[in-house]
Amino acid sequence: MIATSASAQVFTREDSLQAGLVRSTQQTVLSGYGQAKVQYDLRYRTGEANLTRNVLFIGHKFSRRVYFFSELELENAGVSSTGGFKGEISMEQLFLKFNINRDIYLTAGLFIPRIGIINENHLPTTFNGNDRTFVETFIIPATWRELGIGLYGNSRRIPGLNYSFAVLNGLNSAGFKNGTGIADGRFEGSQATASNIAITGALLYYYRNFRLQASGYFGGTAGLVKRVADSLQLKSGAFGTPLGLVEANAQYHKNGLAIKALAVSAHLPDAFRVNRAYANNTPSSMMGAYAEAGYNILKIWSDGTTKNLTLFLRYEWMDLNRTLPSNGIINPTLRKTYVVTGITFQPTQGVMVKLDYVMRQTGERNPELVVTPFPSALPYYTSNGFVNLGFGYSF
Amino acid sequence: MINRRTFIKSSCVACASGMLFSELMSSCAPALPTFKTAIEGKSISVPVTYFAASNVAIVRDNMAEYDILVVKKSEEQFDAIYMRCSHRENPLTATPTGLHCSAHGSSFDLNGQVTKEPATAPLQKFPTEFDRTNGTISINIQSLKL
Numbered sequence: 385m386i387a388t389s390a391s392a393q394v395f396t397r398e399d400s401l402q403a404g405l406v407r408s409t410q411q412t413v414l415s416g417y418g419q420a421k422v423q424y425d426l427r428y429r430t431g432e433a434n435l436t437r438n439v440l441f442i443g444h445k446f447s448r449r450v451y452f453f454s455e456l457e458l459e460n461a462g463v464s465s466t467g468g469f470k471g472e473i474s475m476e477q478l479f480l481k482f483n484i485n486r487d488i489y490l491t492a493g494l495f496i497p498r499i500g501i502i503n504e505n506h507l508p509t510t511f512n513g514n515d516r517t518f519v520e521t522f523i524i525p526a527t528w529r530e531l532g533i534g535l536y537g538n539s540r541r542i543p544g545l546n547y548s549f550a551v552l553n554g555l556n557s558a559g560f561k562n563g564t565g566i567a568d569g570r571f572e573g574s575q576a577t578a579s580n581i582a583i584t585g586a587l588l589y590y591y592r593n594f595r596l597q598a599s600g601y602f603g604g605t606a607g608l609v610k611r612v613a614d615s616l617q618l619k620s621g622a623f624g625t626p627l628g629l630v631e632a633n634a635q636y637h638k639n640g641l642a643i644k645a646l647a648v649s650a651h652l653p654d655a656f657r658v659n660r661a662y663a664n665n666t667p668s669s670m671m672g673a674y675a676e677a678g679y680n681i682l683k684i685w686s687d688g689t690t691k692n693l694t695l696f697l698r699y700e701w702m703d704l705n706r707t708l709p710s711n712g713i714i715n716p717t718l719r720k721t722y723v724v725t726g727i728t729f730q731p732t733q734g735v736m737v738k739l740d741y742v743m744r745q746t747g748e749r750n751p752e753l754v755v756t757p758f759p760s761a762l763p764y765y766t767s768n769g770f771v772n773l774g775f776g777y778s779f
Numbered sequence: 780m781i782n783r784r785t786f787i788k789s790s791c792v793a794c795a796s797g798m799l800f801s802e803l804m805s806s807c808a809p810a811l812p813t814f815k816t817a818i819e820g821k822s823i824s825v826p827v828t829y830f831a832a833s834n835v836a837i838v839r840d841n842m843a844e845y846d847i848l849v850v851k852k853s854e855e856q857f858d859a860i861y862m863r864c865s866h867r868e869n870p871l872t873a874t875p876t877g878l879h880c881s882a883h884g885s886s887f888d889l890n891g892q893v894t895k896e897p898a899t900a901p902l903q904k905f906p907t908e909f910d911r912t913n914g915t916i917s918i919n920i921q922s923l924k925l
Contacts, residue, residue, distance in 0.1 A: 443867065445868075448844050451868075453867070486845070486846060486870060487840065487870070489870075498881075504883060504884065505881065505883055505884035505897070507883070507896070507897045509896045509897055510883075510884055510895075510896055536881070536882075538811065538870075538872045538881065540810060540811075541810050542810065543810060543811045543873060543874050543875070544872060544874040544879070546872055546881040588881055590872060590874050590877075590879045591874070592874075592876055593876070593877070595884075610862075637886065637894065637895060649850055690892075690893075711807035733891075733893065733896065734896070734897075735898045751787075778896065778899075779895050779899070
């Protein structure tokens with residue numbers, strides 16, 4: 385939808401354009417996306433219903449060359465200091481976009497770099513299943529946004545080739561947690577240390593019905609005052625105590641058939657130092673991969689249909705402690721596989737109803753890591769199943 | 780911390796890899812023909828010779844905010860598609876088989892219809908006329924706000 389700033393009334397895009405109320409050089413856009421689900425845990429025989437997220441997008445076009453984009457996200461329905469809500473409210477993106485020419489633009493602010501599939505394309509109407517892929521939750525922590533400057537472009541010489549390069553603030557290794565990878569080491573725009581930085585780049589190529597992408601990330605994780613870093617025996621500086629991540633993915637779409645695959649590997653060569661400083665059992669490397677195939681069965685009856693009833697199957701594998709430093713403790717529960725299968729029904733464009741089954745398998749618990757043993761705590765099952773029913777929308 | 784030697788070495792490897800990748804890719808698909816013009820009035824005339832080796836050609840003008848992709852449907856029938864994503868208005872990447880938005884993953888076929896969300900609306904199209912005598916395609920851009 386578009387609203388003119390002068391009238392402060394909201395019109396549909398079509399209404400505004402037809403009434404001539406929108407100047408071609410300036411306009412404000414409101415839109416959003418969100419998802420909700422109910423999940424049943426087959427092992428513990430318990431259910432949970434949750435308004436997973438609602439995101440409000442506000443964009444503004446200042447001129448033909450300068451745009452503003454923002455996404456304000458509310459997770460889990462509410463935020464409360466008294467513990468009534470377990471949600472989070474945060475800026476998912478907020479950046480200015482400067483068009484250099486028809487093929488190249490710059491972004492500055494809080495934005496999501498091109499790493500993986502879900503990170504940039506995280507709208508619930510773009511993926512099967514109620515949950516984002518697990519590899520792109522635990523290893524590539526989608527949605528991974530940081531403050532910085534990015535350059536995006538497409539090659540005129542090579543049709544279909546896009547590239548991007550960005551300089552961002554680094555991570556905070558003090559926040560790394562055993563089991564969630566690097567996710568809790570992100571700043572996400574909130575008082576980030578700028579003395580350590582990260583660089584990231586990606587090549588994206590469209591060829592016939594394929595979308596092929598490779599990306600890399602290299603950045604420091606200890607943005608501390610040198611004296612503090614020295615006392616913790618961490619390497620400080622722009623790329624001190626570095627994290628490196630490489631990823632490649634491929635997607636194929638044709639006649640209702642959709643196939644995608646992704647592999648990622650993350651390395652933290654100074655994990656020993658991080659563990660010595662923060663005792664957070666950080667691994668030296670993590671790896672993961674997944675492959676998914678889906679087919680829109682409505683294409684069998686009507687090739688030109690815009691509706692969608694996709695059956696899909698996905699297999700995911702990850703090892704969040706692929707290698708550990710000598711002061712790390714192995715946690716076999718972080719070797720996981722997921723089999724996800726289900727149905728995605730799209731009654732109209734922008735809306736999806738999803739039903740899926742997730743089977744998760746992990747290694748056994750390491751008794752050395754069990755703080756509260758059974759029967760005080762619930763038993764741990766290496767194999768568990770979940771049934772999810774939910775919806776997603778984007779407009 | 781990364782030392783200077785390693786940084787220079789890594790940078791050189793990255794540049795060489797990029798150049799090699801670029802060369803490999805350029806051998807996969809030739810550049811799309813691009814017709815550069817200056818809009819005068821409410822239409823653009825594109826010589827049909829631009830479609831000698833390709834079924835698509837890009838029309839670029841400095842006044843318009845986005846390029847226009849002209850698609851040859853038959854010997855005398857052409858479509859003109861505005862290369863602006865209907866989702867977040869990002870410029871689209873054109874290939875001989877479709878249009879793609881690198882920002883959020885939307886894809887469109889050569890009729891401008893959505894083939895992959897998050898975009899939900901088709902792309903803007905302009906009426907075209909083929910002038911057999913002059914061998915030109917006339918694109919009516921009256922609906923385009925300049």
